[in-house]
Amino acid sequence: MNQPTPAIVAQSAVRRLPRLALLLFCAAYIVPGFIGRDPWKNADVTAFGYMLELAAGRSDWLSPTLLGQPPEFDALLPYWLGAWAIRLSPSWVPADFAARLPFAALLVLALAATWYAVYFLARTPRAQPVPFAFGGEAQPRDYARAIADGGLLALIACLGLAQLSHETTPALAQLGFSALAFFGAAALPYRTASPLVAIVAGLAGLALSGAPSTAVLLGAGSALVTVLDSPEEDRLRRRRWLWAALLLATTAGVAWLAGTLDLWRWRIPAPGDRDWHPAVRLLVWFTWPAGPLAAWTVWRWRRQLTARHVALPLWFALVAIGSTLLTHASDRSLLLGLPALATLAVFALPTLRRSVASLIDWFTLLFFTGCAIVIWVVWISLHTGVPAKPAANVAKLASGFEPSFSLLAFIAALAGTVAWGWLVRWRAGRHRAAIWKSLVLPAGGAALCWLLLMTLWLPVLDYARSYTAVVRGVTQAMDEPGCVEVFGLTRGQLAALRYHGKLDLRPAAAPARCPWLVMGSEYQPAAGLALDMKQWRLAATVRRPTDAKDNVLLYERQSRGG
Incomplete structure (x- = not known):
């Protein structure tokens, strides 16, 4: 015997979300x-x-x-x-x-x-609402x-x-x-x-x-x-x-x-x-x-x-x-x-009761609006120096980062922020009875913050989360980038050296003798047991701006022709 459904929904509450708006919203989240x-x-x-x-x-x-x-x-x-x-x-x-x-x-x-x-x-x-x-x-x-x-x-x-x-x-x-x-x-x-x-x-x-x-x-x-x-x-x-x-x-x-x-x-x-x-x-x-x-x-x-x-x-x-x-x-x-x-x-x-739906709306509005304001304030600080504290914090966490302005990213972020303001205004309208209305602000807020992060903050996030700066430091310290032996590197570091540096990587102590050795800094004590470190001279210590555990050491073979 089927149990009665707890859903009570009128026809006026099942209006469709406009297809074009839904597709654009998904595109703004995906791209x-x-x-x-x-x-x-x-x-x-x-x-x-x-x-x-x-x-x-x-x-x-x-x-x-x-x-x-x-x-x-x-x-x-x-x-x-x-x-x-x-x-x-x-x-x-x-x-x-x-x-x-x-x-x-x-x-x-x-x-x-x-x-x-x-x-x-x-x-x-069995999912249908109660008949009136x-x-x-x-x-x-x-x-x-x-x-x-x-x-x-x-x-x-x-x-x-x-x-x-x-x-x-x-x-x-x-x-x-x-x-x-x-x-x-x-x-x-x-x-x-x-x-x-x-x-x-x-x-x-x-x-x-x-x-x-x-x-x-x-x-x-x-x-x-x-x-x-x-x-x-x-x-x-x-x-x-x-x-x-x-x-x-x-x-x-x-x-x-x-x-x-x-x-x-x-x-x-x-x-x-x-x-x-x-x-x-x-x-x-x-x-x-x-x-x-x-x-x-x-x-x-x-x-x-x-x-x-x-x-x-x-x-x-x-x-x-x-x-x-x-x-x-x-x-x-x-x-x-x-x-x-x-x-x-x-x-x-x-x-859901109306009070619960209102609680979701208010919490979402305050949370995502606050997050968006923080993202904008940090971005403005990076480009103008006002206020000074956020830019100083970024400089401490991502040492060496230089801000760059992108007009396209700025327009996309501004458009997303304006759309969020319009969405909040729409949700505040009492005449809106769509059943999905309680999820509009949570979804819109999540999409907004992701869009702002991937536009306004993308340069600093890319600098902090990629290995590009490390690979650049390694290749710049080499006079002839090419064959490189590696020891104690993570899979991510290996992939980055292979892709960004276009280096020919070989496992350390392999038959081929490469002029360079790249080693994870944490594996330096173990290298003396696994390798003959007398053959190598420390050429550079390349630091990752945001994580000391990802620092790498570059060694040059003592006898380049040996």
Whole structure:
């Protein structure tokens, strides 16, 4: 027996968010962060290094390596995508920008798949609002579109999405493919071919992106949700067993694929090795504001926990949260749960009291407006010296940074700030009754701050987070850059030296004798045991402006011709 729905929604509350405004809003969120910057430490530049090795033919496609070192994450497809993009792009396109293009497409895929997943889940009969005695309740299609708009806004509003979704890493590939699988499982009652293709591509892509265990859990859980859900139509009740069988068959195929390519790895640490407090704190801020709203949805819809629109996103979210709590890659594991949490969050909107919605609006308005003011004040200080304190703090944290003015970035930041002011004014209008109105300010504020960071602060962030300054210091200290031996460098440092410095890197103590040696500063004591340091003379100490742990030492061979 179906339990009554807690959603009470009138037709007047399900107006669609204008499509052009929604598309422009998504573009303003997606594009900044993919253009105008160098690869950042650590995961971003490291993953790019493996893509560069594959594109140059210096590594095996089934076993990517960077100077003999395998990647930290046992993924294949993300590195393939970046390498293919580098190979196919014209020579005048920088390799790091070319590698970002497929990952920008993956972010677009994640947003689009989330919208359609929420749309199909909202169309299920058990997700519909309460019928009114004299009519006027929201119509199913209009309700589903409005809820889907809110789900997309809830996803963009998540604080943890911004940075990780703009990096060329396996984590973004996992996000895109998990969202694709989520859409496939959500749309099964209404479509057949496209959802099955999405499920196969999503689960297989997830496994090839380094998360085979997650793929298997998501596939098996989707099959279970399909069986437990009880549609009202007899035809759908009979077909659910076929859908469940197809889901299980796809899951078994993905498990076989992962085993064939040797992608299974045990990444769960011993219970005593895990500090739970950082993971819990991460869970709170990373998922804001979708996390608290999702918890409210589970409570308000607790009598319909087996309903498809609650059970499916709840399972996807629980798998991601479990991975977050049980593995070391906490933030990147939690990233996969954001589409599902956003889906749960939006089903809280029909049940929210007006006072709660007002609290969300006021908190969001104060928080993001304050953040935007800080970003603008620091930028003005860097370019005018007034006020003096922010510029002095930047000079202390990023020693050697020289501010540069970009008219295009300034116009984009100004336009985003004006749009935020208009959005606040629109939200303050009492005549606005759209169901997604409570998520407009959180999503708009998150997009605004990300836009400001990637325009006004991009030069200083690029200087602080990339290895460009370190590589420049190394190459400038060499009279003839070329063959270089390396010792004690991270994968990110190796990738940066290879790409920015165009250096021919060799492992230290290899048969080839290079005139130069680059060493991580922290490995200097160990170098005396592993290498014959009598052959080398310290030529320069190259300091990274923002992190002393990334300082490198440049040595010159004593006998250049020996």
